[in-house]
Structure formats: C-alpha cells, structure tokens
Amino acid sequence: MEATGKLHFVGDTKQVSDKFKNREFVLAISDNPEYIDHVKFEFKQDKVALLDKFSLGQVVTVGYNLKGREYTSKTTGVVGYFNTLDAWKINAEAGGTPEYSKAVDINTPANEDDLPF
Numbered sequence: 001m002e003a004t005g006k007l008h009f010v011g012d013t014k015q016v017s018d019k020f021k022n023r024e025f026v027l028a029i030s031d032n033p034e035y036i037d038h039v040k041f042e043f044k045q046d047k048v049a050l051l052d053k054f055s056l057g058q059v060v061t062v063g064y065n066l067k068g069r070e071y072t073s074k075t076t077g078v079v080g081y082f083n084t085l086d087a088w089k090i091n092a093e094a095g096g097t098p099e100y101s102k103a104v105d106i107n108t109p110a111n112e113d114d115l116p117f
C-alpha cells in the first residue's frame with residue numbers, strides 16, 4: 001500500500017530492546033484541505049534512518065504494510081486489538097503540495113452565465 005501527504009511530525013528513534021528499534025512519523029493526508037487526517041506510521045530496525053533526509057512540510061509517498069495484533073490485558077483479561085502502519089520506503093514527491101479547489105457554498109444561487117459550455 002502507499003500513502004502520499006505532508007510530513008507533519010518525525011519522532012526520535014526509540015531503542016525498545018537490544019535487538020529492536022523504531023521511529024514514528026505522521027503524514028497529513030487529505031483530498032480536501034478542510035478535512036486533514038494525521039496518520040501515524042513507523043519505521044523499524046535499519047529503516048529508521050530513512051527519515052533523516054526529509055524535512056517537515058515536505059510532500060512524500062510512503063510504502064507500508066498494514067499490521068494488526070490481538071492482545072489480552074494482564075490485569076483485566078480483556079481482549080483488545082491494535083493496528084500498525086509498518087512503513088518500508090519513503091520517497092519525496094516532485095510536485096510538492098497539491099492545490100485544492102475552494103469550497104463551494106451550495107446555498108448561494110449560481111449565476112446562469114457561468115456555465116462552462
């Protein structure tokens with residue numbers, strides 16, 4: 001899977017154990033600038049350094065896998081679930097920030113002379 005958006009946040013590399021490290025980052029993704037989703041991804045192990053060459057605000061495309069896990073709380077015994085967007089590549093987009101159309105007020109009467117044909 002792939003997602004394209006503005007690099008909104010880049011976290012520090014976390015050394016979780018002797019053999020495992022990860023680094024979280026967030027993309028601001030939207031087809032409409034009025035409704036922006038902030039989606040968290042993570043790189044693991046040797047991939048954490050891939051973020052070093054990118055700047056906040058830069059438009060990037062991320063290749064990722066959707067992962068999910070089930071867990072049981074040790075204190076309550078309740079079963080829960082969590083998802084991870086496991087990134088494996090990141091590339092800069094040459095086009096930069098996409099431009100969006102302005103919102104249209106559907107309650108405003110249209111000018112009949114504005115027809116495109």
